[in-house]
Amino acid sequence: MDTNSSNKSQKNYEGDGKNFNRILSDLPDEMLQKIITYISIKEAVATSILSTRWKYQWIGNYKSNMELNEGLFSKRQDFIDFAEKLYKICNNSNPQKVSLILKVGNEFRRVNKWLSAFVNPMIIEELNLELDGIKNPLVLPNEFFTSKTLTIFQLSMRQVIKIPSSTINFQKLVTLTLKNVIFPNHHCTQKFFVGLPSLKELTLIECDWKKVGSLTIICEVLQKLFIREWENEENVEEQNDHDHRELGFHAPKLLTFSYDGDLINYYFLFSTTSITDASIEVNENNNSTLQADYFVSKLFPSLIGVERLSISDFALEAFFQAPDLATNLPTSFHHLVVLRVVSSSPLDLSCQGLQTILQRSSFLQEIEFDVQFAPGVFLDANDENEIKPLPECFKKHLKIIKIHGFCGAANQLNAIKFLLKTTRVLDRLYIHGSEYYFDSHEGRQKLERFYVQILRFRKASLGCIINLE
Numbered sequence: 001m002d003t004n005s006s007n008k009s010q011k012n013y014e015g016d017g018k019n020f021n022r023i024l025s026d027l028p029d030e031m032l033q034k035i036i037t038y039i040s041i042k043e044a045v046a047t048s049i050l051s052t053r054w055k056y057q058w059i060g061n062y063k064s065n066m067e068l069n070e071g072l073f074s075k076r077q078d079f080i081d082f083a084e085k086l087y088k089i090c091n092n093s094n095p096q097k098v099s100l101i102l103k104v105g106n107e108f109r110r111v112n113k114w115l116s117a118f119v120n121p122m123i124i125e126e127l128n129l130e131l132d133g134i135k136n137p138l139v140l141p142n143e144f145f146t147s148k149t150l151t152i153f154q155l156s157m158r159q160v161i162k163i164p165s166s167t168i169n170f171q172k173l174v175t176l177t178l179k180n181v182i183f184p185n186h187h188c189t190q191k192f193f194v195g196l197p198s199l200k201e202l203t204l205i206e207c208d209w210k211k212v213g214s215l216t217i218i219c220e221v222l223q224k225l226f227i228r229e230w231e232n233e234e235n236v237e238e239q240n241d242h243d244h245r246e247l248g249f250h251a252p253k254l255l256t257f258s259y260d261g262d263l264i265n266y267y268f269l270f271s272t273t274s275i276t277d278a279s280i281e282v283n284e285n286n287n288s289t290l291q292a293d294y295f296v297s298k299l300f301p302s303l304i305g306v307e308r309l310s311i312s313d314f315a316l317e318a319f320f321q322a323p324d325l326a327t328n329l330p331t332s333f334h335h336l337v338v339l340r341v342v343s344s345s346p347l348d349l350s351c352q353g354l355q356t357i358l359q360r361s362s363f364l365q366e367i368e369f370d371v372q373f374a375p376g377v378f379l380d381a382n383d384e385n386e387i388k389p390l391p392e393c394f395k396k397h398l399k400i401i402k403i404h405g406f407c408g409a410a411n412q413l414n415a416i417k418f419l420l421k422t423t424r425v426l427d428r429l430y431i432h433g434s435e436y437y438f439d440s441h442e443g444r445q446k447l448e449r450f451y452v453q454i455l456r457f458r459k460a461s462l463g464c465i466i467n468l469e
Contacts, residue, residue, distance in 0.1 A: 066095040066118050070102035080107065087117055094120040096149075099128040108136040115140065121147040131157040142166050145195070147173075156180055156205075163188040168195030179205040186213045193217045200224065206232075209245045209265060216248040216270070223253055229261040230283075244290055257302070263290040269302040276335070278303050279310040281342055282318070292318030297329075304330045313343040316353030329356070336361045340368040346405075347371050349379040349415045350386040364393035368402040375434065376405030379415035390422055399427040406468075407437040408450050417457045426461040431468040 068086070073079040079102065098118050104111050111131070119127060121143040127150060131138065134157045142164045144150075148171050155161070156179035163184060173196055183189040189212050201224040209215070248268040258279040259267060269275075280299060282292050296315050303309065339361065341347060341354060347369055348354075358364065369377040401419055406412055420429065431454070438447045451468040 065097045067097075067099045068101065068114070069099070076103075080110070083110070083114060087114055094123040096123060097126040098124060099126075101128075101130040103133040104131050104135070105133045106135075108134065108138075112139045119144060121145075121150070123149060125149050126152040128152075128154040129156065130154075131159075134159045137162050145170070147171075151175065153177070154179075158182070160184050161192075163192050168192055170196055170198070172198055174198055175201040177203040177205070178207055179203075180207065182208040183212045185211050186215060189215060190217075193219070197221075202226070204228070206230065209247060212245060212247075214246040214248075216250060218250045220251075221253055222249070222251040224256040225249060225251065225254060226256075226258045227261065227267060228259075229264045231262040231264065254302075257299075259299070263292060263295060266290060266295055266298070268298045272302045273304055275302055275305060276307045278306050278308070280315050281310065281312040282315040283312065283344075284314045300329050304333070305335050306333060307335045308338040308340075309333075309336055310340040310342060311357075313341055313345070313347055313351070313353070316341070316357065317351060320353040320356055329360070331360065333357070333361045334363060337363060337365045338368075339364055339366070340370055342370045342372070344372050344374060346375050347377045348383070349377050349418065350383040355387060355391070358391040358393065359389075362392040363397050364391075365397050366400040366402075367398065369404060370402075371405035374405060375407045375409055376403050376412060377415050378409065378411035379418050380411050381414055384414075384418055387418075394423050396425065398423050399425055400430075401426065401428075402430040402432070404432045405434050406431050406450075407434045408446065413450075413453070416454060420454075420457045420459045420461075420464070422460060423464075424460045426459075426464045429464060429466045431466070433469065 066086075068079075068083055070076065070079045073082065095118055100111070100114065100118075102111070115129075115138075119140070121141065124144075124147060129138070136159075138157060138159060139162065145164055145166070145168045150170055151172050152175045153170075153173060154177040156177075158180040160182045161178075161184065168191055176196065176199055183192075189209075196219070199219055199222055202219065202222060203226045205226075205228045207229070244265055246266045246268065248270055249272070250270045252271045252274070254269065254272045254275055256277040257269065257272075257275050260279065260281045260283075262283050280296060282295060284292075292315060296318065339357065358367075371377060401423070403416070416429070416431065420426070433447050433450075437443055447468065451466075454466060454468065
């Protein structure tokens with residue numbers, strides 16, 4: 001290319017750049033604001049170099065929506081410098097939504113300063129704080145605990161939550177998520193939850209109740225409750241026979257309940273029979289001194305109206321190994337239509353717990369055997385006679401069966417054969433092969449041969465479609 005052509009191309013490029021800047025400058029304010037709402041605050045600030053009109057456009061948007069995430073920066077100091085600059089520009093901007101995600105470390109004074117500037121209790125509607133490495137107490141103004149506008153609050157920190165001695169009243173708080181939070185004592189914790197009259201969704205993840213003692217939380221309008229507490233190195237070392245707490249929830253309008261944990265505390269539900277969706281996944285934990293049978297027996301009476309139930313095999317079997325507690329199990333689950341059994345070990349189709357649930361769920365339409373990290377559901381040939389009488393749902397209502405973890409073992413094939421010949425209105429049988437056994441060319445060929453074999457099994461429901469993948 002000659003020099004003249006090169007210069008001409010350069011001029012065209014510069015002209016295109018000027019045209020581009022002019023196009024950006026001509027965009028209406030509404031469109032600029034719309035664009036900025038779809039990008040992070042770091043990217044939004046960078047737009048200020050695009051054109052004169054873009055220079056301060058981002059400020060208007062982030063006066064209402066303040067998001068600070070250390071993970072978006074390659075260096076910690078860059079994040080701190082950026083947050084400080086934002087603090088100076090947007091101080092007292094009163095955003096309605098605030099999200100702060102960072103490792104606090106030695107910067108707790110800065111963090112408290114940012115919070116005092118950005119969190120106005122009279123304006124804030126949504127607050128998300130994910131604070132790692134926090135060594136000193138987080139300071140929220142006393143006025144925050146009487147906010148009349150806050151509707152969503154998410155707090156994640158391994159630190160004691162400082163609850164003021166003054167009045168607590170979150171009038172409009174609907175959704176609360178607490179993760180790794182350490183509750184200070186019985187009185188303050190009770191006072192905190194009493195101050196949540198509008199709470200409908202409560203999530204408690206790995207929270208520490210050791211300082212609280214036994215407690216009953218009253219949530220008159222609560223609809224969803226999710227609890228997760230897995231054992232980790234810290235609580236294993238600290239745990240002893242006196243660390244377990246009994247925590248009750250008076251929630252007459254509860255619709256959804258989920259527990260996933262290692263039996264670190266006991267949880268009870270009072271005045272609750274409206275639950276339609278429930279998940280009770282108690283994990284086998286040899287270090288726990290809590291009894292799984294007692295734990296589950298206290299939850300089952302609240303599940304009389306459940307429609308969809310997910311339960312771990314350990315919870316089922318532990319409960320039914322204690323006949324004196326089995327009287328707490330409802331005599332029938334008239335509303336149960338979907339049952340999911342979760343297991344991390346091979347699941348015996350004839351096991352007492354599973355069969356008792358099936359016998360009492362006459363209207364069950366779908367069952368899923370979700371066997372993880374192990375060969376799936378099985379039935380030894382000699383155990384077929386143990387499944388008597390045949391569950392009523394097998395005769396009239398069971399239409400979908402899902403099996404995970406299939407590896408082709410003889411007793412697995414026997415379980416499939418039994419289900420096909422006893423479920424009279426079955427529409428579909430889904431069988432998911434284990435990747436460990438079939439994730440190769442030879443494995444897929446073997447899976448196809450199993451599929452042909454299964455298709456030859458006698459079916460009580462002639463229209464049943466079998467999917468093996």
